[in-house]
Amino acid sequence: MVRFVLQRLALTLVVLIGLSMLTFFVARIIPADPILLAAGPRASEAQIQLLRERYGYDRPLVEQYVRYMGDLLRGDLGTSVVLKRDVGPDLARYFPATLELVLAALLIGVLLGVPLGLVAAVYRDRLPDQISRVFSLGMVSIPNFWLAIVLQLILAFTLTILPFTGRFDRLLHPPPTLTGMYTVDALLTLNFEAFGTALRYMIAPAFCLSLGALATIARTVRADLLDVLGTDYIRTARAVGIPTSVLILKYALKNASLNTLTQVGLFFGYTLTGSVLVENIFSWPGIGNYAVSAALTKDFVPLMGVTLLTGFAIVLVNIVTDFFYLVLDPRIKYTS
Amino acid sequence: MRLRSLSLLVMVVLMAVLSVSAVGAQDAERPVVMYSLVELYTIDPAVGFDQAIGSTLKQVYDSLFRYVGNPPTVQPWLADSYTVSDDGKTYTVALRQDAVFQDGSPVNADAVVYSAERLLRVGQGAAGLFTGVLSPGGTTAVDANTVQFVLNQPYGPFLDILTWLFIVNPAVVEANKGDDDGVTYLTNASAGSGPYMISNWLPGESYEFTANPGYWRGWPNENYATKVTRVVTRESSTRRLGIESGEADFVDWMSVDDAVALDGVNGIMGAPGPTLTVYDVKMNTVDGPTADVNLRHAIAYATDYDAMLAIWGGRGSRLAGPLPPSLSGDAQPMYNRDLDKAREALAASAYPDGTALEYVYVTGLEDERRTGLVLQDSLKEIGIDVTITAVGWADAVATFADPTTAPDLFPLYSGTAFADPDNYLWASFHSSLAGNWTNPGHYGNPAVDALLEQARATVDAATRADLYNQAVAAILADSPNLFLATTPEDHIVGPRITNYAAVYSPVMGSMEDFYFFAVGG
Numbered sequence: 137m138v139r140f141v142l143q144r145l146a147l148t149l150v151v152l153i154g155l156s157m158l159t160f161f162v163a164r165i166i167p168a169d170p171i172l173l174a175a176g177p178r179a180s181e182a183q184i185q186l187l188r189e190r191y192g193y194d195r196p197l198v199e200q201y202v203r204y205m206g207d208l209l210r211g212d213l214g215t216s217v218v219l220k221r222d223v224g225p226d227l228a229r230y231f232p233a234t235l236e237l238v239l240a241a242l243l244i245g246v247l248l249g250v251p252l253g254l255v256a257a258v259y260r261d262r263l264p265d266q267i268s269r270v271f272s273l274g275m276v277s278i279p280n281f282w283l284a285i286v287l288q289l290i291l292a293f294t295l296t297i298l299p300f301t302g303r304f305d306r307l308l309h310p311p312p313t314l315t316g317m318y319t320v321d322a323l324l325t326l327n328f329e330a331f332g333t334a335l336r337y338m339i340a341p342a343f344c345l346s347l348g349a350l351a352t353i354a355r356t357v358r359a360d361l362l363d364v365l366g367t368d369y370i371r372t373a374r375a376v377g378i379p380t381s382v383l384i385l386k387y388a389l390k391n392a393s394l395n396t397l398t399q400v401g402l403f404f405g406y407t408l409t410g411s412v413l414v415e416n417i418f419s420w421p422g423i424g425n426y427a428v429s430a431a432l433t434k435d436f437v438p439l440m441g442v443t444l445l446t447g448f449a450i451v452l453v454n455i456v457t458d459f460f461y462l463v464l465d466p467r468i469k470y471t472s
Numbered sequence: 473m474r475l476r477s478l479s480l481l482v483m484v485v486l487m488a489v490l491s492v493s494a495v496g497a498q499d500a501e502r503p504v505v506m507y508s509l510v511e512l513y514t515i516d517p518a519v520g521f522d523q524a525i526g527s528t529l530k531q532v533y534d535s536l537f538r539y540v541g542n543p544p545t546v547q548p549w550l551a552d553s554y555t556v557s558d559d560g561k562t563y564t565v566a567l568r569q570d571a572v573f574q575d576g577s578p579v580n581a582d583a584v585v586y587s588a589e590r591l592l593r594v595g596q597g598a599a600g601l602f603t604g605v606l607s608p609g610g611t612t613a614v615d616a617n618t619v620q621f622v623l624n625q626p627y628g629p630f631l632d633i634l635t636w637l638f639i640v641n642p643a644v645v646e647a648n649k650g651d652d653d654g655v656t657y658l659t660n661a662s663a664g665s666g667p668y669m670i671s672n673w674l675p676g677e678s679y680e681f682t683a684n685p686g687y688w689r690g691w692p693n694e695n696y697a698t699k700v701t702r703v704v705t706r707e708s709s710t711r712r713l714g715i716e717s718g719e720a721d722f723v724d725w726m727s728v729d730d731a732v733a734l735d736g737v738n739g740i741m742g743a744p745g746p747t748l749t750v751y752d753v754k755m756n757t758v759d760g761p762t763a764d765v766n767l768r769h770a771i772a773y774a775t776d777y778d779a780m781l782a783i784w785g786g787r788g789s790r791l792a793g794p795l796p797p798s799l800s801g802d803a804q805p806m807y808n809r810d811l812d813k814a815r816e817a818l819a820a821s822a823y824p825d826g827t828a829l830e831y832v833y834v835t836g837l838e839d840e841r842r843t844g845l846v847l848q849d850s851l852k853e854i855g856i857d858v859t860i861t862a863v864g865w866a867d868a869v870a871t872f873a874d875p876t877t878a879p880d881l882f883p884l885y886s887g888t889a890f891a892d893p894d895n896y897l898w899a900s901f902h903s904s905l906a907g908n909w910t911n912p913g914h915y916g917n918p919a920v921d922a923l924l925e926q927a928r929a930t931v932d933a934a935t936r937a938d939l940y941n942q943a944v945a946a947i948l949a950d951s952p953n954l955f956l957a958t959t960p961e962d963h964i965v966g967p968r969i970t971n972y973a974a975v976y977s978p979v980m981g982s983m984e985d986f987y988f989f990a991v992g993g
Contacts, residue, residue, distance in 0.1 A: 166867070167867075167870045167871075168866045168867055168869065168870040169870065170866075172869070180595075180603045183596065186595055219511075219514075219675070220513060220655070220659065221514075221675070288709075288710065288713060289713065292713070296717075300710070300713065300714060300717070301507075301705060301710055301714070302677070302678070302703070306701060306703070416706045416707045417707045417710055419705045421674070425676065429511070432864060432866060433866055
């Protein structure tokens with residue numbers, strides 16, 4: 137087991153180095169000069185040269201890469217040419233905001249998707265199943281940014297029951313930073329009022345982001361549960377008189393949850409990298425906005441930071457998913 | 473007697489209530505919330521230089537002169553008076569003696585010298601305005617309250633660019649100098665004497681400024697904004713909902729469609745103006761078919777200018793030449809749609825049977841996309857096929873440096889950092905900036921260069937105006953751009969800001985001059 141984890145971590149290192157090389161060199165092949173853009177239209181040649189030297193863009197590409205990786209090992213993620221500030225503190229602020237949103241979205245996806253799939257499977261081809269099917273199809277077809285605007289219009293503008301934008305009431309102080317995720321920090325410091333406030337700000341964007349996961353999980357649970365419900369051991373269990381609720385919740389659901397787990401793992405990566413539109417609409421200060429701004433201004437250093445961090449997070453979640461396979465299905469063994 | 477006592481009592485009570493409410497009004501919080509597309513990446517006056525940063529700098533710092541009103545005029549701010557030497561090279565500015573920094577220390581000549589030298593040393597942002605005009609060592613303190621600028625050569629709009637020299641408190645910068653001249657420190661900290669202090673700074677999220685009630689110049693009205701919060705709101709539909717719901721009092725970067733739709737609704741004012749923004753289509757004057765001056769004339773005569781104006785819902789006005797109306801000199805003959813003249817010019821060109829051109833615009837800018845469609849439609853009439861391509865701004869700028877990769881046709885909005893023809897004409901038509909994003913068509917004409925250089929070095933207003941008239945005439949003859957419209961303001965203002973139309977100033981960095989705002993409701 138320990139060996140498995142170590143092996144996977146070593147592999148993660150290889151993946152991250154590959155990712156860093158790919159991002160670094162591909163970004164720099166594009167014929168756009170971030171220094172020129174950052175210097176502005178009236179900068180003289182001398183001023184541009186000064187900036188180029190300050191940020192090390194006058195050095196050969198390979199040397200820039202080696203220097204970047206060296207700094208990275210020392211925990212220095214570099215400085216943004218456009219924003220003129222260090223990338224590390226920015227990531228430390230923006231990443232937890234997005235992570236909080238993504239985790240909340242996945243939680244909503246699981247909490248609503250699993251019961252939806254379960255009901256659909258139990259009432260196969262009957263009305264609840266049809267409703268669940270239409271609902272899932274609808275959820276997966278609705279673009280999340282469209283739903284975001286509609287929710288904002290209805291809940292914040294017309295009914296004024298949820299806040300418009302942002303992460304926290306601008307007149308109040310957010311909970312002290314422990315993880316950077318406001319709801320988690322509020323709970324850890326037992327500040328339930330702040331938890332409530334943070335939750336109100338999070339609910340609409342998190343719901344919008346959960347749509348894909350919700351619908352897919354519902355359909356996966358239904359299909360897998362139907363498979364399991366048709367197996368001999370379930371038929372036997374039913375024959376010996378085990379109540380249906382125990383049968384489904386205790387015996388069937390666990391065996392039907394492997395694919396759902398895979399979906400959750402996949403959706404983590406998908407939502408983490410695809411949150412930008414929803415973040416934009418709700419002015420959620422997350423990593424999506426940060427990355428897109430950097431991409432539009434060809435600001436390479438923040439882009440590298442975001443890519444490596446999200447890459448690392450996704451790989452880590454994959455390892456965790458693999459680990460959960462072991463827990464759910466003891467027959468699975470990872471051998472080297 | 474009883475009646476009199478009763479009325480006396482009523483009067484006393486009424487007066488008490490009124491006085492209490494008056495005190496309440498004076499002490500009341502009058503916050504202003506702005507939803508803005510853009511982030512303030514820094515408010516170091518030696519680094520930051522754009523509309524949002526410029527506006528913010530004016531709240532936190534003071535400059536010797538400041539733009540006020542529309543059309544904008546340069547008013548002394550920290551300056552009390554000034555004199556210019558006969559050769560136009562030496563400006564001597566006497567400072568007001570009552571100005572103090574936010575820490576209470578006086579704003580003196582040494583601080584001005586320090587700020588000017590630091591700007592040139594750091595060399596970013598507004599330093600570009602002073603390139604070739606003022607060199608290090610050119611600013612000296614004559615006495616504690618008098619400062620002297622000795623320019624490299626006479627420069628007509630020098631007072632205009634002084635509006636961008638913000639005075640920093642040398643003691644604060646020196647105490648936090650670090651190894652980068654205080655650039656890191658001043659990213660989100662103030663060393664100024666301005667009317668607002670930074671009270672909260674969340675990069676990429678929101679920025680909050682609190683009024684300094686004891687601001688040395690006082691306040692222009694008693695209902696000034698006590699707190700200003702800029703909330704970064706990248707999505708335009710959210711900004712629109714924000715102003716509609718009253719959550720925001722002020723929004724920027726809104727489309728004309730939004731401005732038209734909201735104007736007058738619940739006291740909202742869309743697109744105040746007139747602005748100093750000019751919108752034109754730059755043609756590649758060095759490479760490709762548009763290098764042929766006759767073809768450029770043909771395009772200028774074939775363009776449907778009325779259809780172009782319709783893009784701004786009747787809120788733009790036709791541009792007669794390269795300058796906005798309030799800065800234009802003598803009326804010059806302009807290009808109007810005349811297909812006969814267009815065909816005549818085409819016949820005289822190397823492409824009598826027409827040709828194909830590429831119009832490149834910036835992804836997401838709807839006005840520019842529609843411009844392409846009108847152009848496509850207009851030029852089809854004379855046998856010119858236009859293909860429309862959208863690219864990201866950074867990618868477009870990357871193609872400008874080399875004329876062979878620069879697009880045939882490229883639309884561009886130009887605002888101005890100072891209200892003088894020099895800023896527009898030099899940036900767009902002086903050959904030294906060919907390939908820069910302000911001159912993507914690589915336009916250059918030695919005669920125009922000479923006129924612009926001469927005008928820039930002239931202080932006498934009448935002589936300068938005459939030189940600019942000549943330059944504009946020469947530019948129009950070369951027809952390097954399609955001069956389309958002066959476009960409406962992209963800010964939309966909510967009903968709580970009661971005097972925006974009166975204090976609006978269209979210079980970059982003055983459109984959000986919160987200091988002048990009166991807040992009601």
